[in-house]
Amino acid sequence: MTCLGTAGTTLLDTRIPPFHVKISRNHTKPVPVLIGAEFEFKSSSPALLLLPTGRRRSLGPPAEMAMDLSTSSSSAPSSLILTSGASGRISALFSLRALRSLMMLINAFFLLLLLPFRGRKRPAPSSSADKLSDVDDKQRGPVVRVPPTIVHWKSSSSAPPPVDYDVAARRALAKIRVIQDDDENSVRQFSLFATARGNETLFTQTWTPVSVNIRGIVILMHGLNEHSGRYSGFAKQLNANGFKVYGMDWIGHGGSDGLHAYVPSLDFAVADMKSYIEKVVAENPGLPCFCFGHSTGAAIILKAMLDPKVEACIDGVVLTSPAVGVQPSHPIFVVLAPVIAFLMPRYQISVANKPGMPVSRDPAALVAKYSDPLVYTGSIRVRTGYEILRITSYLQQNLSKMRVPFLVLHGTADTVTDPKASQKLYDEASSTDKTITLYDGLLHDLLFEPEREAISKHIIDWLIRRI
Structure with missing residues (x-):
């Protein structure tokens, strides 16, 4: 099967019971992991893996991450660890991206109201600019x-402004x-x-x-x-x-x-x-x-x-x-x-x-x-x-x-x-x-x-x- 996980998305697939992630430390080279990118895994049944957003990290040394995705038919009824309900929407509502979008909307609104406002004029093409x-x-x-x-x-920092x-x-x-x-x-x-x-x-x-x-x-x-x-x-x-x-x-x-x-x-x-x-x-x-x-x-x-x-x-x-x-x-x-x-x-x-x-x-x-x-x-x-x-x-x-x-x-x-x-x-x-x-x-x-x-x-x- 093919499993794709994208940062910032909350999905639920109820076709399989919860899976477990195991990390083994029997290798010496660090493996860089880009949190928030798309990952592809192969398995015999559909599954979804979601990783939280963040910066590029390295699980090293001496660790290399090996993932063993295994399912257990004898496990307890699946619990909803990943949801697509109201909690995800509320988090998205108060996210930094939502606030930025709101500010852009407010700015656009006032720009439409106040057409006389203007910023610095763009420079003319090089020939005209020379003239x-x-x-x-x-x-x-x-x-x-x-x-x-x-x-x-005006600053005492090592790099002057x-x-x-x-x-x-x-x-x-x-x-x-x-x-x-x-x-x-x-x-x-x-x-x-x-x-x-x-x-x-x-x-x-x-x-x-x-x-x-x-x-x-x-x-x-x-x-x-x-x-x-x-x-x-x-x-x-x-x-x-x-x-x-x-x-x-x-x-x-x-x-x-x-x-x-x-x-x-x-x-x-x-x-x-x-x-x-x-x-x-x-x-x-x-x-x-x-x-x-x-x-x-x-x-x-x-x-x-x-x-x-x-x-x-x-x-x-x-x-x-x-x-x-x-x-x-x-x-x-x-x-x-x-x-x-x-x-x-x-x-x-x-x-x-x-x-x-x-x-x-x-x-x-x-x-x-x-x-x-x-x-x-x-x-x-x-x-x-x-x-x-x-x-x-x-x-x-x-x-x-x-x-x-x-x-x-x-x-x-x-x-x-x-x-x-x-x-x-x-x-x-x-x-x-x-x-x-x-x-x-x-x-x-x-x-x-x-x-x-x-x-x-x-x-x-x-x-x-x-x-």
């Missing part, structure tokens, strides 16, 4: 080559810009800041006035998808008025660690901001310390200010277009965001970016922003969008706890963040020293609008009056 590469090189300029040796390994070339290239470019910035009135330097989590490094930089006495400190927090280096011009204006400026690229941005523009949790950015403030204050004892934040960076600062320990260190904050109120393009995203952020956190959703969302009325400023390799221009990642909705919801419920002096500036034509939410911040905050200015017709990036000089002067005058 596209040439075009990119012409548009972006020279490519920064980063040797693997400059990358800091793969190099994150994207982070290394971004960090190298950020460093080059600092080094090549030769200004006789300001000294620009960079440093790396280790987070309290211990597994991430953030890129930071400073602008120090050369011929002007330092009267105060300003800590810069950039907005979503950009980096602190974009505010170098504003930092030098602050230098000219006696302020030393510190800038930090928060997680996933600029020269800092993390997938570009991917924020696993804005609570990480808030915690990093608190640690950075503590460091800056310790380095500058006795000097008044202020914070400047734009858009999501302003939301990060606002949440940090709700901590009494941080509040005691800060003399005032300036917020431009703060992300206190952000509305998704469709209400369904508010419902689906937590689920999708858990299942597919890195997926990019194009419809979350409302069509026709200009951030400046200055064409040159737009070209400079979107041609900058350190500025992320892709569609927002699901987890990042969910984190923004989460922090804005938190701020909306805690605006009355804000007690730090603040200046909030917002353009009435801003389509990225809601100027009405800035008005609500002003109305509900408990700060006794608070000012709001709404610029009629201006867009989101106020410091890159044609009126930037007047806006910068407004901010600097507010800071000087509080030194």
Whole structure:
């Protein structure tokens, strides 16, 4: 007879009584046995042999497995050792394969619901890819080559992890810009800041006035998808008025660690901001310390200010277009965001970016922003969008706890963040020293609008009056 047994299958053949398996140890060479494969045995009557699934094993040495399948007509009535009943179905229901199939079904369901989600585009054929590469090189300029040796390994294991070339290239470019910035009135330097989590490094930089006495400190927090280096011009204006400026690229941005523009949790950015403030204050004892934040960076600062320990260190904050109120393009995203952020956190959703969302009325400023390799221009990642909705919801419920002096500036034509939410911040905050200015017709990036000089002067005058 021929007997076949397949892994993961439960069968019953009642035509023969139970058989017995005997192992003899009268050989010396090991015999490899692949558990879970198909086996064929010869006998005079039908029989079934099932082996459990597992890894390749060797019964050696000095054992070689010899199987003697014998039947006994005098044995007791056969007992059901192998069954095809409910027990097998229940085991299969809770098996790893069933769970994987269920997860695949759930993913497919949400992918059908959310067609705008998309991953990385597939590369074009080699000839087309070469042409596209040439075009990119012409548009972006020279490519920064980063040797693997400059990358800091984050693991103490014997085998180093793969190099994150994207982070290394971004960090190298950020460093080059600092080094090549030769200004006789300001000294620009960079440093790396280790987070309290211990597994991430953030890129930071400073602008120090050369011929002007330092009267105060300003800590810069950039907005979503950009980096602190974009505010170098504003930092030098602050230098000219006696302020030393510190800038930090928060997680996933600029020269800092993390997938570009991917924020696993804005609570990480808030915690990093608190640690950075503590460091800056310790380095500058006795000097008044202020914070400047734009858009999501302003939301990060606002949440940090709700901590009494941080509040005691800060003399005032300036917020431009703060992300206190952000509305998704469709209400369904508010419902689906937590689920999708858990299942597919890195997926990019194009419809979350409302069509026709200009951030400046200055064409040159737009070209400079979107041609900058350190500025992320892709569609927002699901987890990042969910984190923004989460922090804005938190701020909306805690605006009355804000007690730090603040200046909030917002353009009435801003389509990225809601100027009405800035008005609500002003109305509900408990700060006794608070000012709001709404610029009629201006867009989101106020410091890159044609009126930037007047806006910068407004901010600097507010800071000087509080030194």
